[in-house]
Amino acid sequence: MLNYLFTQTPLTFLTQSFWRDEAFSFLLAKKNVVEIISLSFRDFNPPLYYLFLHFWLKIFGPSEISLRSFSFIFYWLTIYVVFLFLTEILKISIKKNSLFISFYLLLFITNPFLSYYAFEARNYALFAFFASLSFYTFYRKNYKVYSFSTLLGLFTHYFMLFVVLSQLFFNYLVNRKGRQFQITNKILLKPLFIFLPWLFLTLVKNNFFASSFWIEQISLKSVVDLLGIIYTGYDGRFRQYSQSITWISLAILTLLVILFKKRDKKYNSDNQLLLYLGLWGIGVPYFIILLSLLKPVFFPRYFIFSTVGLLLFIIYILERTRVEFRIIGLILLFTVALTYQKIQIQHYKKRDFNRVIKEIKVLAKKDDLLYVTSELDFFTAKYYFPAGKIYIFSKSYEQIPNFVGKVLISESDIAPSLPLYPKKAFVLKPDGSYIIQALY
Numbered sequence: 001m002l003n004y005l006f007t008q009t010p011l012t013f014l015t016q017s018f019w020r021d022e023a024f025s026f027l028l029a030k031k032n033v034v035e036i037i038s039l040s041f042r043d044f045n046p047p048l049y050y051l052f053l054h055f056w057l058k059i060f061g062p063s064e065i066s067l068r069s070f071s072f073i074f075y076w077l078t079i080y081v082v083f084l085f086l087t088e089i090l091k092i093s094i095k096k097n098s099l100f101i102s103f104y105l106l107l108f109i110t111n112p113f114l115s116y117y118a119f120e121a122r123n124y125a126l127f128a129f130f131a132s133l134s135f136y137t138f139y140r141k142n143y144k145v146y147s148f149s150t151l152l153g154l155f156t157h158y159f160m161l162f163v164v165l166s167q168l169f170f171n172y173l174v175n176r177k178g179r180q181f182q183i184t185n186k187i188l189l190k191p192l193f194i195f196l197p198w199l200f201l202t203l204v205k206n207n208f209f210a211s212s213f214w215i216e217q218i219s220l221k222s223v224v225d226l227l228g229i230i231y232t233g234y235d236g237r238f239r240q241y242s243q244s245i246t247w248i249s250l251a252i253l254t255l256l257v258i259l260f261k262k263r264d265k266k267y268n269s270d271n272q273l274l275l276y277l278g279l280w281g282i283g284v285p286y287f288i289i290l291l292s293l294l295k296p297v298f299f300p301r302y303f304i305f306s307t308v309g310l311l312l313f314i315i316y317i318l319e320r321t322r323v324e325f326r327i328i329g330l331i332l333l334f335t336v337a338l339t340y341q342k343i344q345i346q347h348y349k350k351r352d353f354n355r356v357i358k359e360i361k362v363l364a365k366k367d368d369l370l371y372v373t374s375e376l377d378f379f380t381a382k383y384y385f386p387a388g389k390i391y392i393f394s395k396s397y398e399q400i401p402n403f404v405g406k407v408l409i410s411e412s413d414i415a416p417s418l419p420l421y422p423k424k425a426f427v428l429k430p431d432g433s434y435i436i437q438a439l440y
Contacts, residue, residue, distance in 0.1 A: 012345055013119035014068055017353040022121040023379035024405045026067060029053035039407045041202055048155040049123035067121035074129040075118030078308065081132045082108050085312060089139055089273065090319060103330055104315050110334065112341040113233030113307045116348070124304050127157040131305035134160075135280055138167055139273075143187045151191035158199070159302045162288060164192050166279045174272055206402070215299050218292040226285055227252045230310050232340045235300040238347055248336055255329055256317060263320040277316055280309025351432055353377075357384035360426045360434065367423045371415055374430045375400045378409060381428065391415035393427060 005011050018026070028039060029050045036054060040047035053070060060066040083105060086092045092101055108114060117124040130153030137146040153160035168188050175181040221242075228234065228249030234241065285306050292298040314333070318326045360370065370385050371393035372378050381390045390413070392400070397411045419425050421438040428434045 008345060010115040010119060010341065010345065012349075013116065014065055014072075016064070016350045017355070018064055018121070018380055018383055019350045019353070020376050020379050020404075022064075022067070023383040024408065025050065025053060025121045025123075026057075026062060026383055027379055027408055028405075029057055030062070041198075042205060043405065043407045044206070044403060045123065046155045046158065046198070048152060049126050049157075052126070053121070064121070068119050071120055071122065071125035072118050074125040075114060078114070078125070078129045078132050079105060079108055081129065081136050082308060082312070085132075085136050086315070089136070090312070090316060092319060100319075100326070107311055107315070107330070107333055107337070108308070110337050110341065111231070111307060111311065112337055112344055113231065113304055115341065116233055116344055117301065117304060123156050124301055127153065127160065128304045128308060130156055131160060131163050132308045134163055135167075135276075135309065138188075139276060147187065147191050151194055154191060154195040155198070157302070159305070161192075161199075162284045163280075163305065164188060166284050166287075169283075170276055170279055173275065215292075215296040217296050218289055218298050221246070222298060223286075223289055225249045226289065227282070227310070229300050230281070230285060230303050230306050231336065233300060233304070233307070234340075238343075241343060248340075251332065251336070252314075255332060256314065259314075259317045259321050259325060259329060262322070262325050263317060274313075274316060277309055277313040281306050281313040282310060284309075353380050353432075354384055356428070356432050356434070357381070360385070360428075363436075364426060365424070369415075369419055369423065369425045371418075371425045371427045373427060375404055375409065377428060377430065378413070379405060391425075393418075393425070 006015055028036060028043075031039065031054070033051060033054065036050045037047050040050060053067065056070045057067070060069070083101075086101055086104055087094060092104070094101060114125075114128065117128070130149050133149040134146060134153055137143070137149060150160070150164060153163065168185065171181060171184045171188060175184060222229070225234070225242075225245045226249060228245040228247075231252060232245065232248060234245045236242065285303050288298055288303075314329070318329050321329070357370075364370075368389070370381055370390045372381050372390065373393055373395075375392050375395065378390065378392055392409070392413055393415045395414070397409075397414050400406055400409060415425070418437050418439045421440050424436050424438045426434050427437055
């Protein structure tokens with residue numbers, strides 16, 4: 001049973017070796033608080049996640065399971081916010097519709113996008129939680145919690161800006177003719193104004209609009225695939241599934257059209273809520289696609305917060321259809337989620353870096369070094385190999401782009417040549433193979 005859970009379910013991602021970004025999270029989080037803030041200021045991510053992880057490390061240790069468990073907690077907190085949204089905003093009765101509420105919650109629990117990043121030592125699960133809490137508390141007019149969660153979200157991920165912008169746009173559409181517009185605007189802008197100095201100085205410091213970036217130019221296919229991307233988290237890693245994402249996107253769009261047309265006329269549709277969820281789940285991603293025509297910022301994993309909104313949008317429409325259409329819709333959504341989750345489990349396995357390093361440790365003598373030929377392996381090597389013995393080989397410091405976490409790479413981490421025998425270097429290649437070399 002345990003073997004099945006850790007090999008055939010998303011729990012498999014809990015125990016796999018770290019990859020570069022997760023190792024970067026660890027290496028930054030183990031710095032002191034001042035260093036974390038200073039280094040984040042020069043990097044492409046705000047500091048809050050790393051500050052939280054810093055204290056988590058002190059309590060629970062640096063293992064892969066420990067670091068990933070931090071994200072897993074916020075995955076479940078996001079599910080709790082969803083439950084509040086279903087019962088308090090969508091007004092789905094626990095007593096009368098307990099079965100459907102259970103299935104709706106399962107849609108979120110089994111969603112491949114949310115469950116995948118629930119087991120990564122990165123800021124996406126935390127971001128999804130703060131964004132969801134922000135949307136929930138804003139609609140509930142719990143403005144104290146709203147301001148707090150939104151500010152924390154802004155210092156977790158820069159895409160939280162689009163959450164606030166969507167809320168400002170919603171307020172404009174709904175309240176622009178009334179006094180409430182100005183009052184609500186002040187509430188929405190408060191966390192944004194607190195955050196703006198950090199954002200402005202970071203953009204200037206990193207020369208954002210002129211710097212090299214890892215995000216490619218937007219394509220027409222991304223526009224067509226958007227709903228499928230938001231639902232599954234597909235990031236283009238396996239091109240053979242690209243066509244499937246197009247069909248998933250079209251299937252979800254078709255489902256939405258059919259359900260909207262078949263909704264029960266006895267329901268008085270809450271157009272404001274429909275607009276709110278539509279902006280959250282669909283509007284923001286399409287706006288970012290348009291923005292990407294100027295500066296490419298469209299990157300699938302950044303839309304994890306919209307996955308929550310899209311699912312709530314679908315559930316809102318499902319609740320206004322007859323039971324038979326609701327069941328068909330749920331079957332389709334579960335089929336897509338579980339099928340894609342199976343693809344993730346089979347093909348999204350992280351390279352077993354730990355195994356390779358263990359093998360090198362057995363062979364290496366006390367003074368031997370580890371050279372990586374790709375800077376993308378540097379942080380992972382530092383996590384698994386003794387400190388002070390890892391270097392980047394056959395590449396100059398200037399050749400390393402900023403977006404790979406260069407704030408944690410110094411010029412002293414570059415090895416200009418092989419060591420002199422009897423000291424040896426284990427030269428690790430990107431494919432996981434290595435050779436042992438030295439100068440004689």
